[in-house]
Amino acid sequence: MTTISATFREQAASLQSKLVSMRRELHRFPELSNEEFETTKRIRAWLTEAGVRLLDLGLPTGVLAEVKGAHPGPTIMLRADIDALPVNEETGLPFASEVPGKMHACGHDFHTTSMIGAAKLLHDHADELHGTVRILFQPAEEQAVGARAVLEAGALEGVSAIFGMHNKPELPVGTVGIRTGPLMASVDRFEIDIFGKGGHAGVPEAVVDPVVVSSAIVTSLQTLVSRNVSPHYSAVVSVCKLQAGSSWNVIPDTAVLEGTVRTFEPEARAIIPDRMKQVVEGVAAGYGAEARLNWTSMLPAVNNDPAMAEMMRRAAEAQGLRVVEAVPTMGGEDFALYQERIPGCFIWMGTGGTEQWHHPRFTLNEDAIAISAALFAEAAVLGLKSIG
Template structure:
């Protein structure tokens, strides 16, 4: 007798050419965060043609679909992201981006096509579902604002759990990375404004050089983690912009530094701003300058619930996939905002690519699309059974 698991695999394989065509169309016409208007139209059209019910998300971009099972039960959510990056593609693919300076360099077109596949599989098997599956195609992940907008729009109302993924180029097709606990880091942004006293480059004693002060702050912040954060915790401070001056022979009045802090542990995240403020202000004062730290909290860490991770492990095993322990990354993901409200699991999906995310020559193996579609349909069925 054919099981639903084997049926998902077989159905997904039959869908593969259609899903590949969808992915390539999205790839040719990438749109940036909160500008995904044509992408939204395409998704609505494809889902409607498949007989999948659309909900009113109430946002300019993004799509929320729903598959209702024939039997009562909980509601769970599958999530994909749909935005592209301001990157000029250099892959030479026949379906490369047609829009200069824009590219699906993070594989969100792959995520989207995979979740369309999962939606189609679930719709075709709705008679066997005990509950409801919402499929979210989220805008603006790259700017870390899309999930918050979706939450404020009420898309999580009545949802019991959420599942998502990111492609992983270094994992081969057929392999998934799953882990309990932190998988992706929290994301915070800082800006440091240094105020000195400008003057002539040949008379530095009459000035307070903000470039020297800024450089000293950069050096001092390199010890912030090693001497203020527990060695049992993980954290990164990266200063990615240092700007000061406009002439070769003029000491400027001001300098500005900008960067990011990444952590896995809430305790570390909570303590770093205070440590950084102390270092920044005191280093500047030691040079007779002033410095102000402006801190912007953006995203918590992606933190997988043990039960939801077990569901993904069960689904992957049912689909005959190779499961490995997911290696955490200091990259961030606004999927974490859903996990602040719901138990959820975010996984790595092996795509056997040649370059890392955000690279102009980023590619992936499209054979992973049907595999991903079947896996998330399977995960939805498992979740509805467990939570029902």
């Protein structure tokens, strides 16, 4: 592996300026989830120019490419996401977004160009591959609907393992975070409708105030974690929206709460919905109001397979990168849906940025692009041999 590892590093370095140019073009013209039409055209054009074969993904946006090795073997997948966010960019960069209110504030442009680089490296070494590598450029990750569409399109059929990443601003370039087990939390959404009785603000005894009920529910929901979930588990309940009333002197009839629950463990995730329903309805009844909980299960936790995580560690070490234990986050990722079907590993790629994801001044160090391309080409080669 030493020879091909060095070759990947050298060839990726020679691609760096071109990959940076691609990334900056994507950055200037960001597109939101399921609107990535021009992004899709650009990716297809760049892969075609590199000689990489394109498959029919069967979706309006997104790209599926394939590098078929000269020798028989399994099929594995590398995945990048391609959508941007509804954020107004404030970086002041010369290649800043030219689309008002839209920005690659999560670094998906970095993920995309890194995987284009990996595809090119693998294509140039197809005669050495024992199996097939598919490279997926997935749409609509930010809305948590892209992976489901990809699965329904059958893109994972015949695939034995999957690998992906997210940039990590707090990790320096040349460092990767890898972890076995949960890395990103499950994502569930709730909406609570509260029904009281409105009236004059100066006559509170004649009303059932849904604002007061809402406040009590928000406070009580914190006991879901502190008194219902084992201290050995991790969970977060966040109420992110409280909407009620339209005037300063009128108590409204209704209020609406919306929020999210994040966990790493399936056991904790299973407990919370029923217990939340009991708390919501019980608190409301105590005030003479009614409440209705609407629960939406969205994503499981990103859960790294031990063998795949170990394989990624070996790939990173072969590329001379510093490997650290990845710190989990309560953020979610629809990469988890692939891991429900097949083993996989999702890692943090150090990009030495100045701000966290989704910030209007989010930036990253572009030196990480070639490093990432070489790493995932290495991982593909190792993965095919390990699985085969």
